[in-house]
Amino acid sequence: MSVEVRVGLLGLGTVGSGVISIIERHQEELRHQVGCPVTVRKVAVRNIEKQRPAEVDRSLLTDQIEDVLFDQEIDVIIEVMGGVDSTKEYLLQALKSGKHVVTANKDLMAVHGTELLNVAAENGCDLFYEASVAGGIPILRGLTDGLSADRITKMMGIVNGTTNYILTKMTQDGSSYEDVLKQAQELGFAESDPTADVEGLDAARKMAILANLGFSMNISLNDVSIKGMSSVTKADLDYCDQLGYTMKLIGLAQRDDGRVEISVEPTLLPNKHPLASVHNEYNAVYVYGEAVGETMFYGPGAGSLPTATAVVSDLVTVMKNMRLGVTGQTIQAPLHQRSLKEDKEIDSKYFLRLRVLDKAGTFQAVTSLFASHEVSFEKLLQMPVEGKEVAEVIVITHHTNKENYLNLYNKLSELDVIESIESCYRVEGGK
Amino acid sequence: MSVEVRVGLLGLGTVGSGVISIIERHQEELRHQVGCPVTVRKVAVRNIEKQRPAEVDRSLLTDQIEDVLFDQEIDVIIEVMGGVDSTKEYLLQALKSGKHVVTANKDLMAVHGTELLNVAAENGCDLFYEASVAGGIPILRGLTDGLSADRITKMMGIVNGTTNYILTKMTQDGSSYEDVLKQAQELGFAESDPTADVEGLDAARKMAILANLGFSMNISLNDVSIKGMSSVTKADLDYCDQLGYTMKLIGLAQRDDGRVEISVEPTLLPNKHPLASVHNEYNAVYVYGEAVGETMFYGPGAGSLPTATAVVSDLVTVMKNMRLGVTGQTIQAPLHQRSLKEDKEIDSKYFLRLRVLDKAGTFQAVTSLFASHEVSFEKLLQMPVEGKEVAEVIVITHHTNKENYLNLYNKLSELDVIESIESCYRVEGGK
Numbered sequence: 001m002s003v004e005v006r007v008g009l010l011g012l013g014t015v016g017s018g019v020i021s022i023i024e025r026h027q028e029e030l031r032h033q034v035g036c037p038v039t040v041r042k043v044a045v046r047n048i049e050k051q052r053p054a055e056v057d058r059s060l061l062t063d064q065i066e067d068v069l070f071d072q073e074i075d076v077i078i079e080v081m082g083g084v085d086s087t088k089e090y091l092l093q094a095l096k097s098g099k100h101v102v103t104a105n106k107d108l109m110a111v112h113g114t115e116l117l118n119v120a121a122e123n124g125c126d127l128f129y130e131a132s133v134a135g136g137i138p139i140l141r142g143l144t145d146g147l148s149a150d151r152i153t154k155m156m157g158i159v160n161g162t163t164n165y166i167l168t169k170m171t172q173d174g175s176s177y178e179d180v181l182k183q184a185q186e187l188g189f190a191e192s193d194p195t196a197d198v199e200g201l202d203a204a205r206k207m208a209i210l211a212n213l214g215f216s217m218n219i220s221l222n223d224v225s226i227k228g229m230s231s232v233t234k235a236d237l238d239y240c241d242q243l244g245y246t247m248k249l250i251g252l253a254q255r256d257d258g259r260v261e262i263s264v265e266p267t268l269l270p271n272k273h274p275l276a277s278v279h280n281e282y283n284a285v286y287v288y289g290e291a292v293g294e295t296m297f298y299g300p301g302a303g304s305l306p307t308a309t310a311v312v313s314d315l316v317t318v319m320k321n322m323r324l325g326v327t328g329q330t331i332q333a334p335l336h337q338r339s340l341k342e343d344k345e346i347d348s349k350y351f352l353r354l355r356v357l358d359k360a361g362t363f364q365a366v367t368s369l370f371a372s373h374e375v376s377f378e379k380l381l382q383m384p385v386e387g388k389e390v391a392e393v394i395v396i397t398h399h400t401n402k403e404n405y406l407n408l409y410n411k412l413s414e415l416d417v418i419e420s421i422e423s424c425y426r427v428e429g430g431k
Numbered sequence: 432m433s434v435e436v437r438v439g440l441l442g443l444g445t446v447g448s449g450v451i452s453i454i455e456r457h458q459e460e461l462r463h464q465v466g467c468p469v470t471v472r473k474v475a476v477r478n479i480e481k482q483r484p485a486e487v488d489r490s491l492l493t494d495q496i497e498d499v500l501f502d503q504e505i506d507v508i509i510e511v512m513g514g515v516d517s518t519k520e521y522l523l524q525a526l527k528s529g530k531h532v533v534t535a536n537k538d539l540m541a542v543h544g545t546e547l548l549n550v551a552a553e554n555g556c557d558l559f560y561e562a563s564v565a566g567g568i569p570i571l572r573g574l575t576d577g578l579s580a581d582r583i584t585k586m587m588g589i590v591n592g593t594t595n596y597i598l599t600k601m602t603q604d605g606s607s608y609e610d611v612l613k614q615a616q617e618l619g620f621a622e623s624d625p626t627a628d629v630e631g632l633d634a635a636r637k638m639a640i641l642a643n644l645g646f647s648m649n650i651s652l653n654d655v656s657i658k659g660m661s662s663v664t665k666a667d668l669d670y671c672d673q674l675g676y677t678m679k680l681i682g683l684a685q686r687d688d689g690r691v692e693i694s695v696e697p698t699l700l701p702n703k704h705p706l707a708s709v710h711n712e713y714n715a716v717y718v719y720g721e722a723v724g725e726t727m728f729y730g731p732g733a734g735s736l737p738t739a740t741a742v743v744s745d746l747v748t749v750m751k752n753m754r755l756g757v758t759g760q761t762i763q764a765p766l767h768q769r770s771l772k773e774d775k776e777i778d779s780k781y782f783l784r785l786r787v788l789d790k791a792g793t794f795q796a797v798t799s800l801f802a803s804h805e806v807s808f809e810k811l812l813q814m815p816v817e818g819k820e821v822a823e824v825i826v827i828t829h830h831t832n833k834e835n836y837l838n839l840y841n842k843l844s845e846l847d848v849i850e851s852i853e854s855c856y857r858v859e860g861g862k
Binding site for chain 1: 449453457460461463464567568569572573576578579580581582647703705708709710713715720721722723724725726727728729730731734736737739740741742743744746747748755756757760766
């Protein structure tokens with residue numbers, strides 16, 4: 001092996017700049033850990049002329065991606081440019097020409113992860129993607145190494161910083177979704193087009209990656225049941241608060257008897273639950289293992305330096321593996337056949353907010369519908385709506401299966417005495 | 432390499448039984464990860480005749496420790512019997528005869544860790560000890576792998592489950608230390624002799640191990656400034672609550688400009704701090720990295736299966752390394768010279784509870800003493816003490832250095848108008 005490890009970067013946005021800065025500043029520690037220096041040899045960018053931070057040596061820049069991909073001196077490609085289809089082709093080329101790959105690209109890994117991992121293994125290359133899930137939190141390592149002896153049965157994550165920031169501010173300040181979103185956009189916590197965040201797609205990608213790894217099962221992005229948080233109202237959050245719950249956009253992946261469910265949806269958690277105190281743009285992933293019980297990994301879910309830290313940690317692992325001559329063996333292909341739960345196997349509690357006619361017999365009609373679907377109440381709250389002849393009924397159910405719940409929901413929406421179903425959410429984290 | 436990995440166990444208490452149970456139950460997954468089966472070949476116990484769980488094949492048991500240490504067929508020794516001096520000799524023998532070692536023994540690693548790691552490296556052997564700190568939480572891996580690209584500047588941990596259980600119950604139920612301790616002993620959360628837990632020694636061992644690894648500095652157990660929590664009173668906790676703080680027994684290791692402080696003491700944290708909501712017997716370690724910012728690892732700090740999970744995860748790493756032919760290279764010797772902060776370099780806020788004479792001039796005398804030591808107030812509370820001509824003054828200071836604080840403390844204790852200094856604690860986790 002050569003006396004140094006040479007890296008090529010694809011992309012030089014905030015994460016790429018962070019990677020270069022960390023490699024510069026921590027040369028001594030990196031060398032101590034790995035036993036040889038690391039140098040950045042080339043960086044592919046779209047526009048060479050653009051203004052960049054001082055750390056970046058302009059002579060490294062190229063606007064020809066092939067200059068990086070086909071440079072025979074480069075050992076490791078770090079992909080921080082984003083994109084799915086063309087990026088996948090670039091990385092396949094890199095792997096096939098024997099280059100190791102570190103990527104922060106969740107969009108790519110959520111869709112083409114298994115294919116890329118297989119090609120990496122076939123070519124004796126490492127492919128790591130810690131930064132693709134929950135930025136600076138070493139959660140993928142936690143699953144592959146730390147909990148390797150355990151059987152993971154459940155993962156619950158706050159894996160999108162934008163929506164957690166919005167829900168935190170809505171809860172704490174009583175502001176509306178629209179106002180907080182605007183504020184988040186001004187502060188840089190939300191994109192100008194926030195759709196992928198607020199509608200849950202970003203979180204779904206991360207949960208697909210987590211489920212693949214944690215359950216060793218080839219679960220695709222399409223398997224994730226997704227519900228966004230843009231319709232969560234201040235009234236919903238007020239009732240949550242009254243009932244002792246906190247609303248979070250929760251990614252959930254659960255396995256029982258080899259059958260898996262996977263979803264992203266606004267979910268009520270008891271205030272005491274550790275995920276309920278994960279605020280602002282922070283991320284956290286709660287992992288249940290059969291042996292270990294409950295563990296949680298908490299940290300920054302995004303940001304230039306946290307994400308770059310995860311990238312460089314992966315780079316360190318690649319460098320160690322190169323030095324030891326053991327690349328291409330780290331992440332295993334899924335062991336289990338894909339097996340998804342049907343609705344009747346999915347067990348949960350639910351929050352329902354109904355607007356009902358405030359007249360005799362209403363309550364009885366509602367409760368008997370619940371009873372006939374074998375859904376019982378854990379908590380019940382009825383509140384008059386000022387100035388109208390309707391009341392709001394808020395229910396938290398006991399555990400029920402999703403099939404029963406959906407049937408009940410359909411019947412409720414047809415019931416004469418119910419004016420509207422204002423909202424409904426999953427409830428997790430209790431007994 | 433042989434077609435299976437053969438393990439010898441030293442000790443068969445709760446953790447040892449858990450290890451055997453996990454290896455049995457997860458054969459298929461372990462084989463998938465490592466590519467070969469693992470078998471337990473011999474188990475050294477004190478008393479062969481003792482009743483044990485069904486999983487343990489009695490023909491594996493021996494009461495001669497040498498039967499395990501000198502069995503040429505055994506590849507890996509798992510040490511879960513405890514003890515320091517004689518256990519160290521056994522493990523040195525094992526390493527010198529080429530056996531890899533996984534240990535859960537914090538007492539041993541806190542004192543002889545560096546020596547054992549060096550001997551392991553000299554003999555090309557792996558030595559892992561994840562289970563020695565915070566049971567089932569993969570915190571050592573987090574430091575060595577996940578945050579390997581970052582520079583750790585601070586670690587704050589709740590690393591003793593017994594004291595966290597006691598403080599949680601005292602806070603929640605308003606019970607006395609003695610009552611909760613008794614209850615914890617009955618429930619098995621506290622030893623019959625709880626000294627090492629409640630006086631902070633157990634936590635100090637874990638912090639020494641964390642600091643060695645996180646700062647790559649050879650810090651000894653004697654370097655840890657230790658204060659236990661047995662003198663924390665209900666009154667202290669009530670004032671904490673009034674002022675918006677939660678009391679935890681916090682292990683702190685901090686590095687600034689290459690200089691380190693390390694302590695274990697009862698500490699006030701703002702209620703919003705993630706460590707403040709770590710309850711009961713749970714552990715958590717807060718890690719600050721220059722790049723990553725704040726991360727936290729949360730989970731069960733003890734218990735048969737969580738601890739055994741950490742042991743078996745280490746075993747998996749050893750097995751992978753054996754298979755890849757790369758043992759003896761994982762954990763590096765400390766890079767930095769030991770360099771401890773002096774008191775005047777240690778910066779913190781403090782909580783002080785003073786009992787003062789309730790007469791004119793008292794307050795002025797106290798405040799001028801604070802001022803003359805350049806210690807200013809962040810919060811101040813004065814409460815009359817019923818039926819006595821004294822008052823309690825509770826102060827939370829702004830940041831000051833420890834030298835100033837200790838000088839102030841000594842002067843306060845000599846001041847005529849102060850009847851007694853009821854208690855004093857460090858305050859962390861804010862700005």
